[in-house]
Amino acid sequence: MRRILFTFTLLVAAVIANAQIVNPVNWSFSQKQISANEFELILTAEIENGWHLYSTDLPEGGPIKTSFNFENLENVELIGEVNASKESIETFDNSFQMNLRYFEGEVVFTQKVKVNGTGKVSGYLEFMSCNDETCTPPMDEEFSFELEGETAQVKETSTPEKAGSDRNYWSIFFIAFLGGMAALLTPCVFPMIPMTVSFFTKQSKTKAAGIRNGIWYGVSIIIIYVILGTVVTAVFGAESLNSLSTNPWFNLFFALLLFVFAFSFMGAFEIVLPSSWVNAVDKKADKGGLLGIFFMAFALALVSFSCTGPIVGALIVEAARSGGMAPVVGMLGFSSALAIPFALFAAFPGWLNSLPKSGGWLNSVKVVLGFLEFAFAFKFLSIADMVLDLRIIEREEFFAIWIAIFIGLALYLWGKIRLPHDSPMTHLPVSRFVLGTVVFAFVIYMIPGLWGAPVKLISGFPPPVDYAESPLGVGKSQPAGFVTDGHTTGTMALGIHTGPHGIPLFDDYDKALAYAKETGKPLLIDFTGKGCTNCRKMEDNVWVDQEVKNMFLEEYVIVSLYVDLREKLPEDEQFISETTGKKIRTVGNKWTDFQISRYNRNTQPYYVIVDHTEKELVDGYSYNSDPRSFADWLKTGVEAFKE
Template sequence: MKHILFSLLFVFSLSAFSQILEPVKWTTSVEKISDTEYNLISTAHIDAGWHLYSQTVPDGGPIPTTFIYDNSEENFTINGNTKEGEGHTVQDPVFEMEIKFFEGEATFVQNINLSQATATINGIVEFMVCDDTRCLPPTEIDLEFQLGDKKALTTETKSEVIPAATLEKNIEKTEKSVASKGLWSIFFIAFLSGFAALLTPCVFPMIPMTVSFFTKQSKTKAAGIKNAIIYGISIIVIYVLLGTAVTGIFGASALNALATNVWFNVIFFILLVVFAFSFLGAFEIVLPNSWANKVDSQADRGGLVGIFFMALALAIVSFSCTGPIVGTLLVESASKGGAAPIIGMFGFSLAIALPFALFAAFPGWLNSLPKSGGWLNTVKVVLGFLELALAFKFLSQADLVLQLHILEREVFIAIWIAIFGALAFYLFGKIQLPHDSPLTHISVGRLSLGLIVLSFTIYMIPGLWGAPLNLISAFPPPLEYSESPYGVGFSKLGSGGSASAHGDLPEGAHLLAPHDIMAFNDYDTGLAYAKKVGKPVMLDFTGWACVNCRKMEQNVWPDPGVLNILKNDVVLISLYVDDKRELEPEEVTESQLKPGKQLKYIGQKWSELQTIKYKSNSQPFYVIIDHNEDKLVEPVGYLPDVPDYKAWLEEGVENFKEE
């Protein structure tokens, strides 16, 4: 009884006098579809100013929302993935990736089929929330879904029922919201790629030939224009069907999951390298001649069917030029998931189809077209270099996931410098490839493009020594994933210590890149060292996926005055509340905040320490303590103002000296 009373008093004191935050409340409901089919609905009610992360956060990003449904008794089967409600997708500058999150309210729906009668299904949701100044550690909440009377599957559910039409509408809005930004970029890139494909040797000469055919074979000009438009529409239909087939075969959710799969990225790296070598002239990728002959024979039938087969013949005959571009677009759009392959093929085919319709309507424009020649092969070669560079993006993603450190930032940038440097030499006529025509002079356009590529190559060179390269930040690995994470002179930021200033690092300590600050990740080890050297302790409650923690480390800590204190005047102990490594068996203890549950992970240990001792559960959270573990100054959270943060540090250090 005393234990229960103490627990109640403890919880009351935390809620009444502390900074314990619970910005997300979860409710559950059930929608009955049939006697055996149900939707399990989890709704997150999010306080104003806070946001909850999506289930599909890319690797290296914040902690995603995760649902686990207890099916230990095998009472049901799970159909597909948990659907999400409407959210917001933004390009996060800290994680350098697109991240989706929710505000206000978020709905998650999981469809199941019962195999035997059951009244209740239990689940767990793990999630992470942040506002503009802080993040909370990953939290687990138990979920309970009441299906009704266990004796009969047909019994009405006891919990709130949401109409099926509303659910479908929410799911549809979700898919549109997640993909809208990415789909527009895919369409734009695909549209430009279609124009690039027009300028290849396989497609460009077909424009006057095809337009002339329609204008001569048609009895009137209007009929010629009509047939050319139908021809263009047929081209669009053919490529859109290809995109639809890719989406239909793999499935939208499967494509999205494949985007972070190691083998997906490795296979696509190989494919893009093959496409690139094809464009560079090593070989040609062609479809069987029998296909073209059979399709061409159908084109003679006339009418709408004949026009459609003429468009199909163009797609097959020009495959050696368009195939690598189409393949690259499908690779890139497949990594986005959803309807991206369809949108990509629509943008690509629209760019190809437009000239045929326009030149048929205005045949006089044909006279303004440049003549076919060696410049068409130059376009192919330039595209080949671009595809080769893009290929290493996929290989880099696989290396990051596996943490092999084979394709680190410097290696990636060096490869890109070599590729674009070779492209610049090619444009200047210093390199010739198999299908190039003799180059007697360099045109102004080719010279201008060569200068742009050369400038870009020179721009990338400082990246070998730690320059951020903001123009291409989405492509190479992050700064910390490199051979020299400190970059040029980074270890000498600020006055005072550097790596050598610490001498041999004590046991349990490491240097925190890129600022060269000695830090501990264990509370007891760091405290013991602080007592030994006679310095106060600065506890840094942080998280691997804490955006504002990274902002403090990137924008505030590099200040010379702040950095000097962190290196020389305090002992830094960084405690990661989202550390998913398991505790040693002898360290596993029962949670004081949730009696009956055990602390299994290192992060749970530090999160509970922060909550119980300092009555706060948000990160970043900084505390300066003495050797008796008493606070020397009131703790602070996210404090981006450098003078204020420095003054706080100085106050803590001065109070320690006065003791």
């Protein structure tokens, strides 16, 4: 009886231990013959609820994308690239400052091949998955196919319906709609509302006809701008724009474009289209009928281009960074905001009496928009600077520039600065005083960012805290024993380097353990990943806490082991894992196997505290964004080490 109970206890313990090794993506493979010598290789991923699998087209510098490596091709030729059965979901990740794509549920990848007689295909795929709290390390799955011409087995695979990127598209639509509302308040568009509506009400024989014509005018505006978004998508490709989002030259071009738009709005010059274009469209509009009304809307788009062009350009630039159909969705939102007032005022012309009169305030709207575009231009410049690692616009420089820009905007709103085309102002309107005060309060909020404050309200715009002249913050000294290399990073004896928020870290386990013994401190092992978004959240929200940071600096030696490093191990250091049975090819594979074999875990972030004999002092710590909880765990580790 005791033996049975003992065996049962071991089985329960094994189940509990193995439950900590997660594998949220289950792969299956099949093939389908589509002609005498062509096949479709089918690789199906079933993803657990709450988890997502990263897409195949992530930009550089982010998580590990799903990739397919066809290593051995015997009498087989690949046709085209791997295609997914549905569109990936897209979202902006504040940790990586980029748009990330991923799949949920089930997704089927297919690769067409051409076989000459009997053929074989083998290789492996690499993937990474995350949920809201943790990520798996890059994992690989081997596959093989045997293709035998017309005798090959045909296996059908159902194709899930497309999920789309609805969440991201709705946000783009909303932002573009706000941009259209701002364009309505510019001097090129606002005066056109009463003029155009009056034309429809006078030319239409009945009220119903006037309403119908006004609605068609609004619909025509939407059609024109949506066509513009469609052209942009067609020319650049639905996916290629997203891959360019971290391209330094693409971001540099966007920045220069926004500078031109900003200076135009501020009155340095006007961006106008050739008058011959406007005249040609005007002649078409004179023909009357629905076609004439359409060309009237086209004429509005051309005449108002000096005001709407910079806003449209900025919206397309931002939408283009999202890729997919985002430019089309953006133009739909922008044009809807422009079109709705024309249709409504045509239906209810009496509302025109409630509109404010045109005046100098319209030019002020343009100038304010110019300041905003000027500020956003530096966001694109900073991305190009970070990708090229030029360190011209580091975090401090970025904050200094934005503080200067918004001080200028506040002074403009208070009437202390006048720009070309501004009307004389005898008194300061209450609205400008209030708005100027809000802008100046925003300036005061940003100032601590120069000294290393997180400034979470604009998180995602400035460069990260470790891309700064002073990673620890202006005026703060480096950790004891730290030797700088003349720049923002530094090295210490035994391989310490500057980590997030200026915290000194090791990346070599043996060196870290030796240094922990030398200094008489416990060793904190940080299982992390370059592409682990939840790891970045812990660093941004927990490591930055002053109590946690002080304990890192004073009580612990820390080693960060990156499970997704792609650096190949020397041939004589590669091995087959005794735990998983998989080949350990890279440095990341090595640390993944270390985590699994020692601690029965394969997700990140995961923190372990050990003593000098490598004994685990307390239970490991997974994702929890509460700094107080993490600080208490660190204190428990110190107390256990001292016992």
